[in-house]
Amino acid sequence: xxxxxxxxxxxxxxxxxxxxxxxxxxxxxxxxxxxxxxxxxxxxxxxxxxxxxxxxxxxxxxxxxxxxxxxxxxxxxxxxxxxxxxxxxxxxxxxxxxxxxxxxxxxxxxxxxxxxxxxxxxxxxxxxxxxxxxxxxxxxxxxxxxxxxxxxxxxxxxxxxxxxxxxxxxxxxxxxxxxxxxxxxxxxxxxxxxxxxxxxxxxxxxxxxxxxxxxxxxxxxxxxxxxxxxxxxxxxxxxxxxxxxxxxxxxxxxxxxxxxxxxxxxxxxxxxxxxxxxxxxxxxxxxxxxxxxxxxxxxxxxxxxxxxxxxxxxxxxxxxxxxxxxxx
Amino acid sequence: xxxxxxxxxxxxxxxxxxxxxxxxxxxxxxxxxxxxxxxxxxxxxxxxxxxxxxxxxxxxxxxxxxxxxxxxxxxxxxxxxxxxxxxxxxxxxxxxxxxxxxxxxxxxxxxxxxxxxxxxxxxxxxxxxxxxxxxxxxxxxxxxxxxxxxxxxxxxxxxxxxxxxxxxxxxxxxxxxxxxxxxxxxxxxxxxxxxxxxxxxxxxxxxxxxxxxxxxxxxxxxxxxxxxxxxxxxxxxxxxxxxxxxxxxxxxxxxxxxxxxxxxxxxxxxxxxxxxxxxxxxxxxxxxxxxxxxxxxxxxxxxxxxxxxxxxxxxxxxxxxxxxxxxx
Numbered sequence: 152x153x154x155x156x157x158x159x160x161x162x163x164x165x166x167x168x169x170x171x172x173x174x175x176x177x178x179x180x181x182x183x184x185x186x187x188x189x190x191x192x193x194x195x196x197x198x199x200x201x202x203x204x205x206x207x208x209x210x211x212x213x214x215x216x217x218x219x220x221x222x223x224x225x226x227x228x229x230x231x232x233x234x235x236x237x238x239x240x241x242x243x244x245x246x247x248x249x250x251x252x253x254x255x256x257x258x259x260x261x262x263x264x265x266x267x268x269x270x271x272x273x274x275x276x277x278x279x280x281x282x283x284x285x286x287x288x289x290x291x292x293x294x295x296x297x298x299x300x301x302x303x304x305x306x307x308x309x310x311x312x313x314x315x316x317x318x319x320x321x322x323x324x325x326x327x328x329x330x331x332x333x334x335x336x337x338x339x340x341x342x343x344x345x346x347x348x349x350x351x352x353x354x355x356x357x358x359x360x361x362x363x364x365x366x367x368x369x370x371x372x373x374x375x376x377x378x379x380x381x382x383x384x385x386x387x388x389x390x391x392x393x394x395x396x397x398x399x400x401x402x403x404x405x406x407x408x409x410x411x412x413x414x415x416x417x418x419x420x421x422x423x424x425x426x427x428x429x430x431x432x433x434x435x436x437x438x439x440x441x442x443x444x445x446x447x448x449x450x451x452x453x454x455x456x457x458x459x460x461x462x463x464x465x466x467x468x469x470x471x472x473x474x475x476x477x478x479x
Numbered sequence: 480x481x482x483x484x485x486x487x488x489x490x491x492x493x494x495x496x497x498x499x500x501x502x503x504x505x506x507x508x509x510x511x512x513x514x515x516x517x518x519x520x521x522x523x524x525x526x527x528x529x530x531x532x533x534x535x536x537x538x539x540x541x542x543x544x545x546x547x548x549x550x551x552x553x554x555x556x557x558x559x560x561x562x563x564x565x566x567x568x569x570x571x572x573x574x575x576x577x578x579x580x581x582x583x584x585x586x587x588x589x590x591x592x593x594x595x596x597x598x599x600x601x602x603x604x605x606x607x608x609x610x611x612x613x614x615x616x617x618x619x620x621x622x623x624x625x626x627x628x629x630x631x632x633x634x635x636x637x638x639x640x641x642x643x644x645x646x647x648x649x650x651x652x653x654x655x656x657x658x659x660x661x662x663x664x665x666x667x668x669x670x671x672x673x674x675x676x677x678x679x680x681x682x683x684x685x686x687x688x689x690x691x692x693x694x695x696x697x698x699x700x701x702x703x704x705x706x707x708x709x710x711x712x713x714x715x716x717x718x719x720x721x722x723x724x725x726x727x728x729x730x731x732x733x734x735x736x737x738x739x740x741x742x743x744x745x746x747x748x749x750x751x752x753x754x755x756x757x758x759x760x761x762x763x764x765x766x767x768x769x770x771x772x773x774x775x776x777x778x779x780x781x782x783x784x785x786x787x788x789x790x791x792x793x794x795x796x797x798x799x800x801x802x803x804x805x806x807x
Contacts, residue, residue, distance in 0.1 A: 158695045182777065187635035188628050239593050265567050265593055273623035276604045280617045288616060289608045295601035300516050303594045307515035 158473040159201065163463040166209035172223035173205050177230055181280060181479055182271075191267050193236055202335045205230045207356060207470070211338025214455075215348045225341055227285050227335050228278045232295060237272035265425035284342035294333040301325025309390035310415060312400045312408070316443075319394055320361060323368070328360030353453050355467070358451035362474050365444040368393035372424065373437050384424030390415055394443065396427075399436035407431050441475070448474055486530065486658055486801040493790040494537035494687035500551035501533050505558055508606060519595050523562055526692050530782025532662045533558045535684060535798070539666025542783075542791035543676045553615050553669055556606045560623060563599035566592055612670035622661040638743060640728045640736070644771075647722055648689060653697070656688030679782050683795070686779035690802050693772040696721035700752065701765050712752030718743055722771065724755075727764035735759050769803070 163170055181192040205226035212218045213477030242264040272295065304322050308314055340349035371386045372395050380396040384391050391399070392415070400411055410430035420426050427433065448471040458464045491498055533554035540546045570592040600623065607616040632650050636642055645797040652758050663684030668677035699714045700723050714721050720743070728739055738758035755761065763784070776799040786792045 183628065185628050185632050188631050191631070235597075239597060242593060261570075261589075263631050263634050265570060265596075266627045266634070268593075269563075269567060269596070269625055270627035270631070272597065272600055273620050273627060276618070276619035277624060280613055280620060285608055285613060285616075288613075289605070292601050292605035294609060296598055299594045299598035299601060300511065300513050303516050303519070303591050303598070306511055306591050306594070350772060397599075 157217075158469055158476065160316075162207055162466045162473060163467050164251055165466050166206060167211040168211075168417050169218070169223050169226070170202065170206060173202070173209070173226040173230065176224055176227040179237060180227065180231065180274060188267075188270065191263065192271075193331060195238065195267070195271070200233075202230055203235055203470075204330055207359070207467070208334040208338040209337040210463045210466050211352045211356075212344070213338075214458045214461065214467060215339040215345055215352065216459075217339055217341070217344030221282055222284060222342065224278065225337050226334075228275050228291060229330065229337070231271055231275035231278065232291060233330060235268045235275065236298060238268035238271060242268070245420075247251050264306060282342070282458075284425065286341055287337060290337055294329050297325045297329045301327075301329070305391065308392075310392065310412075312392050312397070312412060314392060314397055316394065316397065319397060323364040323394075324357060324361045327328065327364040327461075328357045331356035331360030331363070348457060351457050355451045355454040358447045358454075359470060359474060362444040362447040362451070365394055365440055365447070366474060366477065369395055369440050369444075372396065372427075372433060384422070387415060387423040387427055394440040395436035397436075398439045399431055399433055402435075403431060445475060481612075481687055486797055486804065489802060490794045490797050492537075493536055493794050494534060494541060497541075497546070497551050497554070498530065498534060501530070501554040501558065503535070504552055504555040508555065508559065508602060516598065519591065520599075523595070523599075527750045528561075528565075529559055532561055532658055535659060535687070535795070536662040536666040538791045538794050538798075539663040539680045539684075540669075540672070541666075542672055542786045542789065542795060543680070544787075545667055545669070545672030547670065549610055549669065550666065552606065552610060553665050554662075556603050556615060556619060557658065557665070557709040559599055559603035559606065560619060561658060562595045563603065564626060566596035566599060570596070610670075614669055615665060618661050618665055621697075622657050625653045625657045629655075629657070633719065636720075638720065638740075640720050640725070640740060642720060643723055644722065644725065645724060651692040651722075652685060652689045655692040655695075656685045659684035659688030659691070676785060677707065681787050683779045683782040687798060687802060690772040690775040690779070690799075691776070693722055694802060694805065697723055697765050697768050697772075700724065700755075700761060700763040709746075712750070715743060715751040715755055722768040723761055723764035725764075726767045727759055729763055730761060730763075773803060 171251045180197060183189045183192050185286065199430070208226040208229055209218070209222055211223045236382050242261050265324055276288065276292060281292060282288075301324070305326060308318075308322070332353045333356070336349045336353040340346055368386065371383050372393065374383050385391075387396075402406055403411065411427065412431055414420070414423055414427040445467050452468060452471050457468055458467075509523060509784070511517040511520050536554040536557055537546070539551055541548045570589050604616065604620060607619060610616075611790050629650050629652070633654060636646075636650070653789045659685070660681045664677045664681040668674055696714065700721065702711050704711050713719075715724075726737055731739065735758065739755065742748070742751055742755040742758055780796060780799050783792055783795055786795075
């Protein structure tokens with residue numbers, strides 16, 4: 152079996168030149184006139200990430216015979232919006248970490264991070280107004296609203312252990328899958344590709360994106376920090392009750408339920424995730440959540456049958472395994 | 480002499496029906512599908528404010544004979560962007576106020592406030608994609624970038640007492656005047672009005688907006704809370720060295736300069752503004768700043784001579800007095 156890294160390389164091969172162009176556009180658009188803004192956007196440009204959203208946009212275009220000169224720019228706009236959401240996520244998540252730092256400093260950091268995220272959103276929208284069709288502006292401004300509404304809903308449902316799986320998926324989907332959906336739809340239909348394939352690829356994007364988020368939630372609850380490559384246990388700290396925990400809670404005795412709630416809420420707990428491990432067995436819940444992710448990926452794979460065989464379709468197929476096997 | 484409130488009523492009279500339509504659009508666009516989002520947007524809709532940016536957009540249209548059915552929507556989009564900046568400003572400024580509140584609660588508040596601001600920006604951009612021309616999307620996404628860059632620059636220049644007046648004005652202008660400029664330009668030129676008048680009205684908007692910000696800075700340093708209607712002394716607390724203080728500092732002895740810096744920076748000072756009053760006489764600096772605001776307003780008035788006489792031009796003229804006389 153190939154490693155996730157090898158999988159990712161395979162995935163990007165058919166659109167390597169488009170990805171290269173996308174990165175050039177992104178770097179050039181991150182440049183700013185103001186020195187203090189430039190310092191920050193340079194920094195942002197360095198944490199490159201997997202750029203999967205851009206990749207699926209280009210692959211969806213290629214797989215549907217709809218690759219235009221503007222596709223790398225559309226993909227760069229999508230990555231810019233993703234960067235903006237990351238910058239704002241960091242503000243929100245960073246509150247904990249920065250709590251030990253001098254207050255003015257923390258506040259200054261949060262302040263510019265909020266503003267920098269706003270600037271990136273505005274730049275992404277401005278880039279989209281320079282394209283030949285307005286489709287990208289429309290789809291991405293509407294998708295951004297969905298992402299934000301999903302995150303707000305998630306905030307409002309913190310510490311809600313009775314959340315249904317359907318509602319959890321609707322929110323995780325809005326938060327994460329909607330941008331994958333938009334990437335696929337735009338890839339296949341910008342500026343005027345094949346609409347019926349765009350809708351089907353949009354559903355592929357939604358399912359892959361939701362699968363990705365479910366795996367992410369499992370890694371946060373079960374993963375080892377060294378393997379996942381980022382801090383884990385954040386969801387428990389933040390009061391986010393994700394699928395593996397919802398599954399466990401729904402099947403637990405009243406006594407265990409009360410202990411699970413305590414792990415999330417008792418003041419002063421140093422390592423909430425470790426405490427959670429101590430009060431219940433999360434393994435079956437994680438297994439059930441991973442099975443759900445596999446089901447989503449399988450459904451997504453089925454949608455690719457509408458496409459002509461070829462390297463782009465093959466790459467999209469390998470995305471399924473990548474989502475399920477990834478450790479980072 | 481009329482009160483500022485009477486002035487404002489006078490100002491809005493020629494565009495009252497357009498303003499009414501603008502408010503209807505704004506309220507309807509603030510509605511959301513999700514209940515938790517809706518709770519917040521309803522709340523936002525209640526702090527209505529002066530809506531001066533929408534008013535100058537409609538007045539600029541009317542004064543140049545360029546009032547279309549779409550103008551109230553353009554004006555509503557401008558107010559939506561302004562609301563988004565206010566929501567994010569509150570996150571940043573609110574840190575102080577919320578410091579006495581339970582931490583999870585504060586964090587939850589900040590989190591949704593950041594997301595809500597993002598949602599409002601995205602909705603504003605989405606509204607602009609529904610207009611017949613792309614001009615509004617282009618101008619407003621570019622203006623939003625300018626606003627954010629101005630705020631970031633301002634953050635980076637906190638506690639900088641050597642700031643030149645030119646640089647202070649460039650930043651205060653980007654932060655505040657650029658949206659007034661865009662409002663005037665769009666009013667006069669959307670979707671295809673008279674370009675030469677649009678540029679001149681844009682400069683009018685810039686000068687009025689900058690005058691407005693300078694007066695705001697004076698009120699924050701000299702105003703009484705009960706009269707200004709909001710808390711004062713925020714700039715000193717935040718380390719923002721505004722025009723009246725820059726003027727005072729530039730003309731102070733080394734000893735007084737050191738005391739001014741102390742008033743801004745010494746840890747543990749309860750009322751920094753009161754402390755600042757104690758170490759220097761700010762009145763001449765405020766007077767000089769108000770004289771600069773008057774000069775900007777006078778220059779703005781001169782630009783209106785390019786317009787045909789009529790009620791809309793008259794209303795824009797009365798805006799000058801309103802800016803200089805306002806106490807809130």
